[in-house]
Amino acid sequence: MLAAVLALAPLAQSADLRATVRDDQGRAVADAVVVAVPHDAAPQAGRSRAEQVEQIDLEFVPHVKAIQTGTAVSFPNRDDVRHHVYSFSPAKRFELPLYVGTPAQRVVFDQPGVVAIGCNIHDWMVGYLYVSPSPHFATTGAQGTARIAGLPAGRYTVHVWHPRLAAAEETTRRPVELGAEGNAALEWVVALKPETRVRRAPVSRRGGRY
Amino acid sequence: MRTGLALLAATLPAAAAAHWTLDADLARNYDDNLSRAQRESDIVRDHALALRGALGRQFVVAGGDLVLRAEARGALYDDYSGLDHAALGAGAAWRRKLGLGLTAPWLAADAAFFGEDYSEPVRDGTRAALALELGKRFSPAVEVSLGLAYDRRWQSEDFGTVPGISGKPFSLRGRSLSVRGSYAFGEKLLAFGAFAERSGDVASSTRRNPQIFRESAAIANDPAFGPDYIAYKLTGARTDSYTLGFSWALGVNASIDAALTSERTSARGGLDYDANLYSVSLVYRD
Numbered sequence: 327m328l329a330a331v332l333a334l335a336p337l338a339q340s341a342d343l344r345a346t347v348r349d350d351q352g353r354a355v356a357d358a359v360v361v362a363v364p365h366d367a368a369p370q371a372g373r374s375r376a377e378q379v380e381q382i383d384l385e386f387v388p389h390v391k392a393i394q395t396g397t398a399v400s401f402p403n404r405d406d407v408r409h410h411v412y413s414f415s416p417a418k419r420f421e422l423p424l425y426v427g428t429p430a431q432r433v434v435f436d437q438p439g440v441v442a443i444g445c446n447i448h449d450w451m452v453g454y455l456y457v458s459p460s461p462h463f464a465t466t467g468a469q470g471t472a473r474i475a476g477l478p479a480g481r482y483t484v485h486v487w488h489p490r491l492a493a494a495e496e497t498t499r500r501p502v503e504l505g506a507e508g509n510a511a512l513e514w515v516v517a518l519k520p521e522t523r524v525r526r527a528p529v530s531r532r533g534g535r536y
Numbered sequence: 537m538r539t540g541l542a543l544l545a546a547t548l549p550a551a552a553a554a555h556w557t558l559d560a561d562l563a564r565n566y567d568d569n570l571s572r573a574q575r576e577s578d579i580v581r582d583h584a585l586a587l588r589g590a591l592g593r594q595f596v597v598a599g600g601d602l603v604l605r606a607e608a609r610g611a612l613y614d615d616y617s618g619l620d621h622a623a624l625g626a627g628a629a630w631r632r633k634l635g636l637g638l639t640a641p642w643l644a645a646d647a648a649f650f651g652e653d654y655s656e657p658v659r660d661g662t663r664a665a666l667a668l669e670l671g672k673r674f675s676p677a678v679e680v681s682l683g684l685a686y687d688r689r690w691q692s693e694d695f696g697t698v699p700g701i702s703g704k705p706f707s708l709r710g711r712s713l714s715v716r717g718s719y720a721f722g723e724k725l726l727a728f729g730a731f732a733e734r735s736g737d738v739a740s741s742t743r744r745n746p747q748i749f750r751e752s753a754a755i756a757n758d759p760a761f762g763p764d765y766i767a768y769k770l771t772g773a774r775t776d777s778y779t780l781g782f783s784w785a786l787g788v789n790a791s792i793d794a795a796l797t798s799e800r801t802s803a804r805g806g807l808d809y810d811a812n813l814y815s816v817s818l819v820y821r822d
Contacts, residue, residue, distance in 0.1 A: 384788075405555075406554075406555040407555050407594065408596050410636075412636055412637070414637060421636065424596060424599070444637070444638060446633055446636055446637070446640070447601065447633075449638055449673065449676075520722060521722060521723055522675075522676045522677070523676050523723070524638070524673070524676045524720070525720045525722075525723055525724075525726055525785060526723075526785075526788045527723075527726075527783070527785030527786070527787065527788055527789070527790065527791040528559075528789070528790070528791055528819045528820070528821035529718065529726060529728060529783045529791060529793060529819065530561055530563070530781070530783070530791075530793040530795065530815075530817045530819045
């Protein structure tokens with residue numbers, strides 16, 4: 327009985343944060359990272375320390391992945407062609423030269439920030455890792471919604487990042503206070519820049535006739 | 537054909553990962569000087585439906601992608617059925633980045649060999665082409681490349697009609713220097729352009745014209761355009777061609793493209809001609 331009460335105690339003191347992200351045309355924004363940073367406590371470990379970003383049908387899957395600082399990420403290649411994954415981002419520079427299957431080397435992301443990844447063979451392949459010091463984050467789905475579950479009661483600053491965010495990430499900051507039993511819902515309307523990645527579709531290369 | 541490619545693939549390093557590639561396009565073309573004639577009265581215009589398909593096997597060789605392909609192409613003309621043809625061939629294309637990152641320059645090479653069978657046999661022959669291209673992407677939207685190419689064609693039979701002059705006007709060779717560029721307006725629309733300067737042999741067709749007998753390196757009857765047409769070969773010609781086109785993506789594997797190529801050829805004896813090729817094509821690559 328006592329054990330059961332103790333086990334339920336943390337749940338009773340946690341809350342869910344529901345976030346909705348839309349663009350300035352009212353459309354749902356997928357792949358937006360929503361991060362809750364606690365005011366009162368140092369960031370805690372608690373998220374998975376091993377994650378993966380796959381390469382499927384010549385794309386990074388997922389396109390955007392949020393991880394906590396210190397997470398090791400593997401980059402399995404599910405295609406039957408070779409990929410050459412790299413990043414020049416200041417938060418993590420790395421290179422996984424041409425490979426098939428799952429490389430033995432995991433990449434540890436030990437600095438917070440955004441890491442843009444590419445493939446040196448297929449220039450249109452672009453993906454992003456959002457490396458967060460806070461363990462409290464989620465990524466929006468196709469409906470533009472995300473849920474950060476199990477947040478301890480307390481005060482937070484919540485902000486949003488997206489690869490095409492037109493304004494600085496700081497402009498999306500919102501304070502929120504979560505009570506012992508209260509859930510919260512926040513909504514953002516953000517302006518997005520146009521997509522700038524390399525076009526993947528083929529182009530005809532017809533020559534003259536002599 | 538697929539078996540042949542598989543056998544060829546088996547000769548490459550076993551460690552190399554490989555996969556099949558498919559490249560095809562279906563085009564509707566209009567050529568406003570199909571005969572490559574100088575005089576307005578000799579100019580023949582026509583539309584054609586052209587189809588091209590290539591099945592390839594891709595490998596990683598020397599740090600780059602090598603594709604060995606078998607290729608078939610053909611065209612059907614609306615009015616001048618003597619130009620209808622089918623071609624079968626093989627080719628190899630290799631491409632690699634010379635560095636790491638989106639803006640690293642790249643080097644590409646392509647070699648192709650075809651046998652061509654026309655409705656009118658004077659054009660039957662084999663064709664070979666070699667190309668080398670050095671390119672660089674300056675941003676996700678902008679890419680530019682420089683190319684060198686060599687082309688050679690061997691006409692199968694000698695259809696000589698004039699004593700002392702070769703009857704193979706469609707045996708040609710030339711070399712080209714080209715620059716290409718493209719700009720993507722987004723993930724859907726892309727504009728492309730090219731300029732090429734080719735030096736070498738050209739073949740034109742005309743009704744009887746005394747001047748061509750003085751300037752031509754080869755002459756043969758050309759029934760594809762009519763019983764009174766003759767084809768003649770000019771050596772040392774220079775062709776400048778300008779291409780401008782737009783491509784609209786239909787998903788990640790296909791696009792519909794529209795292009796205009798304008799050719800200006802300067803040939804010996806003032807036998808110059810212009811030609812414009814208009815094309816709308818459906819392109820697929822996987």
